[in-house]
Amino acid sequence: MKPEADQILNVSADQLLAAAMSGEGDAYGRGTSALHALLMKFVAREYERGAEIRAAENRDMRAAFAELAPSAHDLELRSSLEDAAKGNDQDLSISSLNASNAELRRLLIALHADLEDIGARGAEARIWLLLQALAARRALSLF
């Protein structure tokens, strides 16, 4: 068994933080080191959960599109939503997941605006639940 990347990052971040809090060195250097340590902790989480978060987001957005596409007023958008709802993520690299995530987010923005234009309150509420879930998944804790 070897140390995983997130463990290496977390342990290194703790050491960097301890050095930053020791009071040695100049204030700017200590502040910058502390920030680097926090960033390493975020990256450690990203290593462990980055692909899962994106895959779950993409799955949730496709499910919402399948459910809400019939409510879309714009016919071209409706067709795009129906196509997107049938997609799936086969390549689990972060870059590939990011690309599909960005495309799905673009469609989500268009769908949300379309639903607002026609005053589809129930569907709008469904979108806000989805947005809350997206935001909660990406939330980061400092402690």
Next chain:
Amino acid sequence: MSAELAEKLTLYLRRELAAPDLSVHDLSRIPGGASRETYRLRARFTRAGAAVERKLILRRDPPASLIETERSVEFRAYQAFFALGFPVPEPVALETQGIVLERPFFIMGEIEGAQAASVLAPDPYGSQREEVGRQFWTTLGRIAAVDPIALGLGDFDGAKRVENCWSHELARWEKVLDEDELEPQPIARAALRWLKRHPPPPAQKIALVHGDYRSGNFLSDAEGRIRAVLDWEMAHLGDPLEDLAWALDPLWAHHDPSRPGGMLPRAQSLALWERESGLKAEPQALFWWEVFASFKGLAIWISAAKEFASGTNPDPVNAFSGWYCLAFHNQVLAQKLGARA
């Protein structure tokens, strides 16, 4: 620290302070955000036969700034509010060109024996939080009460009519979002549409809006006295509720949303602000400005992420803003607006 920077500063300050024997000592960079490089220094010289030491702060533009601001805005705000007796550093010198130190900069007096809270700290004010809070909200109310034209700041950027305050500022930050968005932002876009569909009532007055008045942007001492309000670089004319809402934003609450800024309970904070400003924190209007505050935050964090990702400003605070702060405000807005859907 760069000997070259110290040498250039020495020559500059000899001229500015009319002190031919001036020497610069202890020049060191200190934390001060990603939008300016901040340095502490000591200037020693003789005047009328007596030894003088001035403790100064240099704020220089970075190679690429997180928020593009007019160089003179912060300096002029310091001049105006220093003259009124507000707690701000004493402005000393301003250079808007890059001839002296390669980039524009200004110099101000250092405030000793006081420090700024880290926005990450869970309880930065400790037993002084109520005293700091009283001064914090009172000072903001006093800023709102000032007439910017009488203060000589009537030419600052911003809305000139009370009906336009919201649309002027929304357009400013929508432009930032449009220009700097690296990936689609469904929550920011939804918030933007909501803000446009539900405009607030006209401002009660045109005020000088600090633009970044919050916990972390002032210096307080061990007795809980606010000694200096800092970072006026985004100052503009607008609705005084804009500053109030920004200061109330949960990002600055030090993880205790019941106490905005980590200081006083919300109702007490608003009462202090209303008393000093002579204005009303009308709930519907304030809600709009609070949504706007989080949207503006998103625009700033998106811009920060781009600065870091593009390599134009690799300050780690930009990466931190693009991750932590962006995720934070996405969650705030999704909760706030989702509850109204």
